[in-house]
Amino acid sequence: MNVLKGLRNIALGAAVALTIGAAAPAVAADSLTMWVRASGANAAQHLVDLWNSGHDQKIALTVIPDNQMVTKLATGVQAGEVPDVISFDLIYMPDFMRAGFLTDITDQMKGDANLAKVAPAYTKLATYKDRLYGTGFTPDVSILIYNKDLFKKAGLDPNKPPTTLDQIHEYAKKIHALGPDIYGFYFSGACPGCNIFTTSPMMVASGAHMLPASADEEPLDGSGVKEVLQLFRDMWTEGLVPKSAQADNGSNFVANFKTGKIGIQGAGGFLISDLKKDVPDMDFGVTFLPGIKEGQASAFVGGDVVAIPKGSKHADVALQFIKWELTDEAQLEGLAKNNILPSRTDLADNKYFKSEPRVVTTAKALGLGYVPWVFHFNDMVNSDSSPWIEMIQAAVFDGKVDEAIATAKQKMKAIASD
């Protein structure tokens, strides 16, 4: 049996080595290896370049396609072929910690002054049974973005974005009144990830508890869930949202806003630099995603965490890298200087963001943002058949709000008990 296991491990190791080797750059024997998912590669590269310029032990970065990260890490751990340090979508943290893929860094990080300044959502998500397994690396966060040009044309004050759900509705109506091809609001109706990122914070801001960490917890609980779904339903039936939203699986998540025909939509901080580059003439503003009442706001903290896989051959240097990436130097010169959000909230207002207050707003959203600590996030939310996206579609497009919530609750509980 051991021979078989050995053979299997050799085969797995060979498969991983072949797959990674094909894409990996030439690596010196004493270099560290780091895997990063494709969507976080740009930010990670800036940090790694900065580290390499000032340290003897270099890091070689390997970019892994987003949807292959879980498979690669899982097979890598089983075969004993893992990178020294890894950065991945934060939402997998609970599953990876429970599976024993990551190294416990609680004791080594104890006393690190910078750790306490990291957006709390990261530390919460990287903690399992009171032990810490990673920290924030390259963040992104959701915000509400609005077209100031359309606000002006609709007679709205471009410096007063909506601060409640009712105001979103009211402003969207006024903007749509500008013409049949101008829409007040947009969301990607068939994209589970886009909606947990931009729609769920409105529910959380209103007081909702979203996802269950265990079968005992009630999902989609508290005020906000029904109100937000009803708001979307009303805007849909009133024609304030383009028809194409129903089938948008995320391909047009931000493309429509760039046309200048959308008044308001939830988006990510990344959109600021995209808009400045792609539509430099557009005047737009950003604000927090609001809740039912004035003063309520939230955000979904996304982006990547950094951790040390079990079996890392240079775990000590990997830990140094993790500590280093939380320093002022890395956060400001590696991230902020390149228009990327720092994961430390105390650096939201920094010299590089002075000329762009919209980025400061986004960086501040990190501090008030949430991220659900759950196992099976894919099953509950991210998959194309998740109860989350089915609930949104049934509620918004079919008008079965109560029924949709009840069904989603039931399915989420079943998944949580698995």
Next chain:
Amino acid sequence: MTGRGGWIGLLYLTPALLFVGAFVLYPLGQLVYLSLTSSSLLGGSEFIGLRNYIRAFTDQTFWHSLQFTIKYTVYITPILMGLGYLLALLTAGTGAIARFTRAVVFLPVVIGLGSSSLLWFWLFDQQVGLFNKLLQDLHIVSQPVVWFVDADVGLWAVIISVVWKVVGFGMILFVAAIQSVSPEINEAALIDGAGYWQRVRKVTLPLTYRTILLTTLISAIGSMLAFDQFYIMTSGGPKSETFTSVYWMYQNSFIYFKLGYGATLSIILMAIVFIAAAVQIALTRRGAVR
């Protein structure tokens, strides 16, 4: 296996047997074993007997996805075969135009299915897609069609894209079969006064029957295993109505991390495709005997 000749024959077969053993039978055995476990992509595995199979029989999404896959196969196979055969009849000649047309129709076959699906996804886009623009310019529709908002409309969008991509493959096989029909038989029919369509029906079709059945078999199996086109173009939506069987297996294995259950579903699909293919081969033999 008697005598020296038998052993030498076996020796010649050894490389092929080793290949099949290592790359077909061993992985198949592993798959069967995996289907009897609770293996997770995140690690951990326990032998659970037939529990996954029992679960599969109550998995409504799996049966719906299978039903949808069969529907897709039933719709697309006659279109691919009929259109492919008509194109083959048109281009079976040896003239320059026929050869050029063959090359043009065959060209999409060499493009990856993923790439072509992405291409068509954007061609169908309601805002920037050229397909909607064409329909509007021809006054077939007044407003751009949102193709993937409805499962049936989305299915037809996928069928259009796949037909464009794959029809050339069947055409080439049919051209080869049509060209292998002896010209003397056609000439004899011509002398007997048979018109073009009579010759097609009475001569060409019967003599290319085996190729038609073989191509149909390959095409139907390919359609039953459809994944890329739906993954890219419909993402299984709306409301999980366009999941194919393989897509649902992918979801279970790599999104929900349930490798054991994914393996179970693939064994079930393999059995279904195997039985369907066996029936089709049996029908082919009966047809050939007749």
